[in-house]
Amino acid sequence: MNSNSTVYLYVFDTMADWEVGYLTAELNSGRYFRKGLERAKVITVGMEKTPVTTMGGLKIIPDVIVHECNITSIDALILPGGNTWTEAVHGPILKMAEMCLKEEIVVGAICGATLGLAQAGLLNSRWHTSNDLDYLKMVCPSYTGEEYYNRQLAVTDGTLITASGVAPLEFTSHVLKRLDVFSDRTLDAWYHLNKTHEPKYFYELMSSIQ
Template sequence: MKKEILFVLLNEFADWEGAYIAPNLNCGVEPGSPSKYIVKTVAVTKDPVVSIGGFKVLPDYAITDIPADYAGLVLIGGMSWFTPEAERIVPVVKEAIENKKLVAGICNASVFLGMHGFLNQVKHTSNGLEYLKMYAGPNYAGESHYIDGQAVRDGNIVTANGFSALEFSREILYALEADATEKIERSYRMNKTGVWEE
C-alpha cells in the first residue's frame, strides 16, 4: 500500500512550489517507474483553499482528521504563513518531527519553521538569512546552521528558497528514497534543461 505525503496548503499558496514534487511522488520519478507514495492535501479546515494563481483546491483532510500513518508533510509557501491560521499547523509539524517523518518547507513555509524553533538544530536554508531572521523573530536561533543554498536536506527536514522548486523536489525525493539516485538526477536535469537523456 502506498504511503501518503500530505501537502499543507493555506490560502494564497504558491501553486508552482509543489508542481514538480506531486507528480514525481504520485506517478513515479520516470514514466513507468513504480511509485511508493500518494499525494494528499491538508488545510486547516476542509473548506476550499485558493492559490496565488487562482487554483481552487478541496483539501482531502482538515488538520483535525489527518491519518496517523502518513509519511511526511510538505509545507507549500505563500503569504499566509505569517497569519493566525498558520499557527494551527504548529502541533501537526511538531508531531511529525517528533515521529521522524519528513517535514519540508519552501519559501515562507521555511520561515514558519524557523519562527517556531524547528530549524534551530538542523542545517537549513530559506529566502536569505537576513530575511529569515527578520520574519522568524526571537524563536529562531539557528543562524549557525544556515546554508546559503537553493535547497538543504538534513535528515527528515528539507528547506528551500522560493525560487528553487526543482531543487526542493529533488531533496524531498532523496529524503523519501522515492527512486534510485540516477533516476532522481535524470528527472531533475530533464526538468531543468528541457532535454530527456536516453
C-alpha cells in the same frame, strides 16, 4: 518509503502552487518510481473543508482537516510557500510538523513555509535554508538558528528539507531523494533534464527506468 505511501500536502489561501508542482506530479503519477513501488497517495490538508484559493487562482477543497491527520500513517508532510506563514492560523500545521520531525517523518518546507518553521522554533538546531537569512531574522525575531543556516537552494537535515522559493526543482529533488522513490540514476537524469533542458538527459531518464 513504503510501496503504498501517503503524503500530506498542506493547502491554504495564497499558497504558492508552482513551488510544489514538480513534486506533486511525480509523487501522484509515480511514473519514474523504482520498480515495485506504487505511486504515492497525495492527500490535501486544510484548516477547514472549505475551498482555498492558491496564488495562481486555483480553488482546492482539502481532503481532510489537520485534526483528522494521523501522522503514524504518513511518509511526508509538504508545506508550500504563501503570504501568510507568520500568522497564527498556521499554528496547528506547525505543531503537526514538529510531531512529524520528532517521529522522523519527512517534513518539506519551501519559501514562506520556512518562516513558519523558524517562528515555531523548529530551525534553531537543524541545518536549513530559506529565501534569505537577513529577511528570515527580520520577520522572525525569535529565530536563533543562524549558525545552522546554509546558503544553498535546498538543504536536507535528517527528515527536514527546506528550500528557497526560487528552487522548486531542487526542493523536489531533495524530497524525492529522501523518500527514496527514484533510483539515483533516475533522479540524476530527471533533475538535469529539467535544469538544463538538454535532450540527452531525457534519453538517460528513459533508459534508467527500463
